[in-house]
Amino acid sequence: MTDQIQRFLFDDTNVRGEVAGLERAYAEVLERHAYPPAVTRHLGEMLAAVALLTETVKLDGTLSVEVRGEGALSLLMAESNPGGELRAIARLDEDAALPADDADFHALVGEGRIVITLDPREGNRYQGIVAIEESSLAGCLEAYFARSEQLATRLWLAADGQHAAGLLLQQLPDDRNSRDPDAWERTVHLASTVKPEELLQLGQRELLHRLYHEETVRVFDPKPLRFACNCSRQRIAQALLNLGAEELRGILDEQQAIDTQCHFCHTRHHFSAAEIESLIESPDAGTPTLH
Numbered sequence: 001m002t003d004q005i006q007r008f009l010f011d012d013t014n015v016r017g018e019v020a021g022l023e024r025a026y027a028e029v030l031e032r033h034a035y036p037p038a039v040t041r042h043l044g045e046m047l048a049a050v051a052l053l054t055e056t057v058k059l060d061g062t063l064s065v066e067v068r069g070e071g072a073l074s075l076l077m078a079e080s081n082p083g084g085e086l087r088a089i090a091r092l093d094e095d096a097a098l099p100a101d102d103a104d105f106h107a108l109v110g111e112g113r114i115v116i117t118l119d120p121r122e123g124n125r126y127q128g129i130v131a132i133e134e135s136s137l138a139g140c141l142e143a144y145f146a147r148s149e150q151l152a153t154r155l156w157l158a159a160d161g162q163h164a165a166g167l168l169l170q171q172l173p174d175d176r177n178s179r180d181p182d183a184w185e186r187t188v189h190l191a192s193t194v195k196p197e198e199l200l201q202l203g204q205r206e207l208l209h210r211l212y213h214e215e216t217v218r219v220f221d222p223k224p225l226r227f228a229c230n231c232s233r234q235r236i237a238q239a240l241l242n243l244g245a246e247e248l249r250g251i252l253d254e255q256q257a258i259d260t261q262c263h264f265c266h267t268r269h270h271f272s273a274a275e276i277e278s279l280i281e282s283p284d285a286g287t288p289t290l291h
Contacts, residue, residue: 004222005051005084006204011216013183014172019204020051020225022086022164028227029088030161037101037161038108039073039090044159045105045137047088048166050078051225052155053116053141056168058082061120065141069132071110072096085228104135114140145170154188158196165199167191167207187215233269237279240271245280252276 005020026044035043046065054063060082067076075091092098099107109132118126130144138155145153152171158164169191171184190211198207208217240248240258251258258271271279 002203002222003225004204005055005225006208006222007055007220008208009218010180010183010187010212011218012179013187015169015183015187016172017167017169017187018052018055019167019207020048020055020165021200021204022047022051022225023162025086025225025227026159026164027162029086033090035090036092036098038098038103039076039092040161041101041159042073042076042105042108042137043078043088043090044161044164045157045166046076046078047086048157048159048164049137049141049155050080050088051084051086052166052168054080054082055223056153056170057118059118059120060122061118064117064119066115066117067109067112067132067137068115069109069112071108071112072098073108076109083228084223084225086225087227087229105137105140106132106135114144116144152184154191156191156194156199158199160196160200163200167194167199187212190215237271240276241279248276248280 003022003025005018007016007018009016022044026047029043029047030040046067050063050065053065057063062079062081064077064079068074069076072093073090074093074096075089077090078086078088080086112132114130114132116128116130128144128148130140130147132140134140134143136157138157141155142153145151151173154169156167158166169184169187194207194211198210202210204222205219208219240260248258252273256273258276260269260271
């Protein structure tokens, strides 16, 4: 399976879609964390979902999906951008017992909510929130689109610890170019026949042909997907500054230095006492002299 996402549409209809597959990017996320099988599966679905949503909303910026629950899996988060860069993380409640490896999304997360954040390079940040009421991540995201975007949207997600994949269909509100009023029901019905192993093992074009060989499908050039983390020493320094001078100096009194680690990629950053003092004294000077 190639790490990529592919857009497609059905000619003379108001139905469009995307299909995504992940292998190396998924592996790079898992290599940085030791998650149990139940978590790796849902984390893979989250990666596929955030790639699909980013391509769907056409955002020039960062899109993140954050799941916060009261179950064994307290946090599940993934981010993507138009460049096809992905990262993700999960956090477990150490006091909660993990359910079986095949537990569904709701059983693992429990009560909670999903927050979808659109953070454009220019313009205002937007957040949409949906309660976790469905048994799957796909079902919760479909509910979000139905309530917040008011667009009929269906998703099929799958992951097995080695591969992750997703298929999205969306009905556009403007049907002036549609000569096929039954297209939405028909394409959704055909997509609903897809099996998880087909999503995970077939190439995108092969999958689309298997599902829609009797339809007129226009398939666009694929876009590569990859793991990438946007953390940097400068961003970490700014986050430390946000703690305030008093708290930073209190940490230095105890530790003589500050060591941090990115939760997504595990990159470590060391700040000496002199570097922290320099940041406090000249917060607008940036961090070009930090090593």
